[in-house]
Amino acid sequence: MLRALLLAPPGAGKGTQGQRLAEEYGIAHLATGDLLRQHVAEATVLGVEAKGFMDRGELVPDRLVVSLILAALTAEDRSGFVLDGFPRTLEQAAQSYEWGRAKRSTFHAVISLAVEEDELVRRLVERGLASGRSDDNEVTIRNRLRVYDESTRPLLDFYRGRGILVEVDGAGPVPEVTDRICAALDPVLGRPRTLTTNCLLQTNPSGPGQGDVPALLRRVADTLDELGEIDVTDMVLDTSTHRDRSRPQLTVYFQPARKAGTP
């Protein structure tokens, strides 16, 4: 099952696309903003502490957000999900990567939605008028966009370096953007779903700074790690025969691990 996250500035459509992707792939949609707003509404200890940061358009401290989202992910033993609004800092990304490795469930894909800043502000002001969301006013919006640039945008390079960043144009009608995301995910999901599959073929998403062999190997290592006890029997790296030379392809052959002592 797909484990993905949406990484985009406020107003780019993370919530809308997150819901649509959750339906499309039959997975849970988890939005940190929604979880936090629920705590604020219920005036929990976490909600009371988070409220001031949210009203100013600042990030809620990592220690609060990380435990909140990891608890939500573990609560119902979710094997597939699309995260919306998490991680938002390098510290959150590093902690969720460690968590994913320990559970053999790192992210398959990080979807970045690109939208022009003027369009983001227009959409957010409009949303604020319709929904009354207190942080959708122009001053807070500008601050949230600045915070995105400073704290969250660097995550694009972090995930590009792991070879799982999928960059999609977020402008235009909602269904078209969903179609673009799904089309971009297809090659990324060319991976074995069960242990009975004994051949793994992976290429990297194409995009600036991607497609390099180290990024591909890191991604393959994470996927193999997730498969548990296996013996790799062969590997074929193909960097030459592709029409699109920027996308090296690795085929890994493997079988369930033989227990010590068995022939």
Ligand code: AMP
């Ligand atoms: P959103 O609904 O995703 O726009 O989030 C609304 C607000 O919740 C943000 O402006 C932050 O104050 C807070 N927030 C949501 N997700 C995070 C996160 N991963 N880290 C820190 N703060 C967050």
